[in-house]
Amino acid sequence: MKRFITGNHAVAEAARLCRPQIVAAYPITPQTPIYEKLSDWDAAGELGGTMMRVESEHSAMAVCLSASLAGARTFTATASQGLALMHEMLHFAAGCRTAVVMAVVNRTLAAPWAFWSDQTDSLSQRDTGWLQIYCENNQESLDTTIQAFRIAEEIKLPIMVVLEGNFISHFMEPVEIPEQHMVDGFLPAVCLPRRFDVDNPGYAIPTVTQQQFRKYRKLSQEAMEHSLEVIEQVDTEFAAHFGRSYGLVEAVDCEDAELVILTTATITSTARVALAELRAEGLKVGLFKLRIFRPFPTAAIRAVLDKAPRIAVIERNISLGREGIFCSEVKAALINSSGHPRIQGYLAGIGGSDVNPKLIKRIAHHALETDMVQDGPLWMAEDE
Amino acid sequence: MMKMKTRPVEVLRRGHMACPGCGLSLGMRMVLRAMGPKMVGVVVPSCVAVTSGPFPYTALGVPAFHSAFEIAAPTAAGIAAALKEQGKEDIPVLAFAGDGGTFDIGLQSLSGAADRNENFIYVCMDNEAYMNTGIQVSSATPRYTWTGTSPTGNPRRKKQIMEIMAAHRMPYAATASIAFPEDLTRKIQKAKAMRGTRFIHMLSPCTTGWKIGEDMAVKVAMLSVETNVFPLYEIENGLSYTITYSSRNLPVEKYLMAQGRYQHLQPDQIQAIQAETDRAWVDLQGRAAKRKEEL
Numbered sequence: 001m002k003r004f005i006t007g008n009h010a011v012a013e014a015a016r017l018c019r020p021q022i023v024a025a026y027p028i029t030p031q032t033p034i035y036e037k038l039s040d041w042d043a044a045g046e047l048g049g050t051m052m053r054v055e056s057e058h059s060a061m062a063v064c065l066s067a068s069l070a071g072a073r074t075f076t077a078t079a080s081q082g083l084a085l086m087h088e089m090l091h092f093a094a095g096c097r098t099a100v101v102m103a104v105v106n107r108t109l110a111a112p113w114a115f116w117s118d119q120t121d122s123l124s125q126r127d128t129g130w131l132q133i134y135c136e137n138n139q140e141s142l143d144t145t146i147q148a149f150r151i152a153e154e155i156k157l158p159i160m161v162v163l164e165g166n167f168i169s170h171f172m173e174p175v176e177i178p179e180q181h182m183v184d185g186f187l188p189a190v191c192l193p194r195r196f197d198v199d200n201p202g203y204a205i206p207t208v209t210q211q212q213f214r215k216y217r218k219l220s221q222e223a224m225e226h227s228l229e230v231i232e233q234v235d236t237e238f239a240a241h242f243g244r245s246y247g248l249v250e251a252v253d254c255e256d257a258e259l260v261i262l263t264t265a266t267i268t269s270t271a272r273v274a275l276a277e278l279r280a281e282g283l284k285v286g287l288f289k290l291r292i293f294r295p296f297p298t299a300a301i302r303a304v305l306d307k308a309p310r311i312a313v314i315e316r317n318i319s320l321g322r323e324g325i326f327c328s329e330v331k332a333a334l335i336n337s338s339g340h341p342r343i344q345g346y347l348a349g350i351g352g353s354d355v356n357p358k359l360i361k362r363i364a365h366h367a368l369e370t371d372m373v374q375d376g377p378l379w380m381a382e383d384e
Numbered sequence: 385m386m387k388m389k390t391r392p393v394e395v396l397r398r399g400h401m402a403c404p405g406c407g408l409s410l411g412m413r414m415v416l417r418a419m420g421p422k423m424v425g426v427v428v429p430s431c432v433a434v435t436s437g438p439f440p441y442t443a444l445g446v447p448a449f450h451s452a453f454e455i456a457a458p459t460a461a462g463i464a465a466a467l468k469e470q471g472k473e474d475i476p477v478l479a480f481a482g483d484g485g486t487f488d489i490g491l492q493s494l495s496g497a498a499d500r501n502e503n504f505i506y507v508c509m510d511n512e513a514y515m516n517t518g519i520q521v522s523s524a525t526p527r528y529t530w531t532g533t534s535p536t537g538n539p540r541r542k543k544q545i546m547e548i549m550a551a552h553r554m555p556y557a558a559t560a561s562i563a564f565p566e567d568l569t570r571k572i573q574k575a576k577a578m579r580g581t582r583f584i585h586m587l588s589p590c591t592t593g594w595k596i597g598e599d600m601a602v603k604v605a606m607l608s609v610e611t612n613v614f615p616l617y618e619i620e621n622g623l624s625y626t627i628t629y630s631s632r633n634l635p636v637e638k639y640l641m642a643q644g645r646y647q648h649l650q651p652d653q654i655q656a657i658q659a660e661t662d663r664a665w666v667d668l669q670g671r672a673a674k675r676k677e678e679l
Contacts, residue, residue: 050468072470203447
């Protein structure tokens with residue numbers, strides 16, 4: 001059934017359809033409507049499971065990771081300061097090899113205070129051991145949430161489903177909401193190890209030696225690497241069930257492109273419009289959407305971009321003192337490429353400022369016409 | 385025929401990692417023995433976690449989770465909620481945390497869980513400082529006490545954690561002492577039979593941090609009760625106080641002078657501690673008397 005709903009509503013629908021046993025959450029703009037929607041269903045007896053209205057995001061993650069270790073399917077959602085407050089718990093949830101699924105609604109991190117989309121909050125959690133999937137629109141946010149439970153429970157690592165504040169969280173789009181039996185057919189009942197068995201007692205997460213710590217980190221890294229296959233396989237199965245799939249990455253018109261615009265999340269959908277106009281101008285421009293950020297899909301990127309002459313990374317985040325985080329990661333992925341692509345980072349949309357087709361076209365022209373590549377980022381904005 | 389007496393099942397096994405003469409490990413042993421092996425344990429960074437042992441060894445004879453410092457309560461809540469979803473509500477969850485993990489860094493998450501009346505037993509093993517990291521002052525450290533970070537004596541009073549917990553109007557909160565095992569066992573068993581958030585505050589003499597002999601933990605614990613420094617009582621629903629042991633009202637000096645951490649005290653400081661202890665004891669008796677009137 002197709003309904004005209006916000007991205008937050010879409011994520012909440014997906015979470016409900018996945019029958020989470022434990023939902024623990026705390027309000028924060030712009031995530032709160034997910035929490036409210038789930039609370040409505042909980043009050044109406046339509047959510048099932050246990051809903052815990054905790055006193056902080058930190059405790060929300062503490063509850064989810066503990067319940068996941070006990071074998072329960074768990075879900076939470078947060079944003080911005082709430083995600084930053086969770087930081088310690090994020091490392092812990094991943095190190096414990098839990099299967100927590102969390103929607104992260106990108107929002108600026110203070111200071112200064114603001115409420116708009118900025119990916120620095122989730123990207124700051126890059127090294128926590130969580131998988132991160134960046135969604136382009138409301139439908140993808142719903143679909144990715146359903147996929148996330150399958151992936152997390154198979155590889156036993158937690159996943160962030162990342163959607164941008166306002167642009168996805170509060171904008172309404174027609175979204176296909178699957179029937180419950182369809183989701184049940186795709187996502188079986190939870191079958192996680194139950195770590196706390198009174199008949200077979202064990203001590204979870206004890207203190208280990210240097211060698212043991214190294215061994216566990218290596219196992220987590222191997223699980224991360226393996227998860228790329230799992231993500232693709234789950235996506236393929238999802239397509240068979242629901243007729244939609246997204247891939248690790250998406251390449252549009254990249255074969256003959258002299259310039260590839262590389263984007264994530266909502267800038268991608270705007271870039272699709274700009275791309276059509278740039279092609280109409282006769283310019284050989286392609287578009288590359290990065291969907292999976294952790295694990296980083298290096299092979300999928302290299303398969304398309306190894307020989308791309310120029311790449312313009314347009315993004316809505318910054319690692320202060322360096323550049324946009326996606327740009328750094330893409331540069332590192334292509335460092336051994338035979339084609340030595342010239343990669344220029346463009347900071348657009350920081351703080352939620354508008355990235356419209358006109359701005360993207362301006363960036364494309366700049367990238368095509370400039371011979372020198374700057375090591376640092378270029379700030380580009382609609383009003384400059 | 386002579387009746388055979390069976391020993392109770394020891395859940396805390398031999399070979400644990402506590403210091404010799406540790407009061408806390410005795411407390412853990414008594415609590416776990418009273419709980420029995422059918423439970424899930426939560427430990428957080430504290431002397432309890434050290435006592436539980438490093439991989440691949442563990443002294444705990446129950447399934448347990450070494451969780452993070454400040455989340456003993458939400459960890460227990462999460463496990464209890466998951467067990468309920470799995471139809472195993474009969475398996476109790478018990479969390480151990482130290483005074484730092486309870487009075488300081490874990491207070492917010494404990495308050496949240498108690499406010500929601502999550503279903504677990506929380507045992508605070510209070511050795512009155514950060515002992516696991518080597519004797520630093522916490523908000524459970526009493527006034528004038530020496531620690532590594534209060535070298536001239538702690539200027540602050542000990543935080544009244546029982547009053548804070550009672551203010552949540554939680555089903556059950558009680559103090560317990562290793563020197564009074566019957567009282568301790570009865571309280572654990574009473575807590576076990578209840579639902580919701582249940583809190584046990586146990587004073588756990590620390591041979592290293594309190595500068596007492598390896599044979600002194602139980603004696604010092606006994607003196608803490610007999611001098612009314614640490615009275616034994618319970619609070620039901622946050623309002624109904626019952627004193628569970630009538631002390632001998634010994635002077636606090638007897639308790640203080642048994643410990644190296646108080647050897648620097650001046651007579652006026654000892655008098656101040658006595659006065660404060662007397663005030664608190666009268667106040668507690670008043671609360672308990674109010675309950676008797678109501679009955």
